[in-house]
Amino acid sequence: MDAREQKPISRRTFLIIGAVTATAIALPPFICAQASAANAARPVLSKLSIEVNGELHDMDLDTRTTLLDALREHLQLTGTKKGCDHGQCGACTVIADGRRINSCLTLAVMHQGSKITTIEGLGSPEKLHPMQAAFIKHDGYQCGYCTPGQICSAVAVLEEIRQGIPSHASPSLTEPPRLIASELQERMSGNICRCGAYSNIIEAITDVAQASA
Numbered sequence: 001m002d003a004r005e006q007k008p009i010s011r012r013t014f015l016i017i018g019a020v021t022a023t024a025i026a027l028p029p030f031i032c033a034q035a036s037a038a039n040a041a042r043p044v045l046s047k048l049s050i051e052v053n054g055e056l057h058d059m060d061l062d063t064r065t066t067l068l069d070a071l072r073e074h075l076q077l078t079g080t081k082k083g084c085d086h087g088q089c090g091a092c093t094v095i096a097d098g099r100r101i102n103s104c105l106t107l108a109v110m111h112q113g114s115k116i117t118t119i120e121g122l123g124s125p126e127k128l129h130p131m132q133a134a135f136i137k138h139d140g141y142q143c144g145y146c147t148p149g150q151i152c153s154a155v156a157v158l159e160e161i162r163q164g165i166p167s168h169a170s171p172s173l174t175e176p177p178r179l180i181a182s183e184l185q186e187r188m189s190g191n192i193c194r195c196g197a198y199s200n201i202i203e204a205i206t207d208v209a210q211a212s213a
């Protein structure tokens with residue numbers, strides 16, 4: 001048959017062909033999505049041995065579990081707070097092997113063999129840590145949600161200063177950092193207090209530093 005004698009494709013036929021073609025193109029991603037969902041339903045578990053507040057814990061965790069969720073959901077240590085969950089507010093600050101970290105930004109499996117200290121490990125209602133007592137004395141909190149992270153960070157800050165580790169606010173990289181407000185403010189800048197108790201927090205840290213000097 002001469003091509004000129006072929007009947008033109010109707011609008012209905014054209015739409016059917018287009019729909020079939022679009023379905024064929026979209027099918028592979030759909031299959032991939034199903035496979036991803038199936039994989040998500042079968043988490044990869046990893047054994048973890050970690051020391052928290054002086055006590056050794058052995059756990060089988062999903063490898064995607066953050067240290068924050070391991071502490072709160074698996075060990076029931078809810079003093080460490082989940083704030084922004086993006087490492088921007090500091091509410092989840094804990095001390096890992098002597099250094100303060102945002103526990104929401106690190107996976108639990110990355111801390112195999114680590115020594116973690118949370119707010120529960122610093123002191124108890126019967127025997128408060130000096131920093132906890134200073135926060136109470138100087139009213140370094142209002143709603144209290146950020147306070148556990150603030151206190152853990154403050155304890156680490158004083159240790160940094162004692163070790164002579166400079167900050168961006170330090171006037172010298174070789175001389176010991178000075179215990180002044182601008183130094184403490186710079187070091188505590190990663191911990192946000194929506195209530196605005198910053199001046200009281202600085203007073204509490206200064207009080208502990210002077211008492212232990």
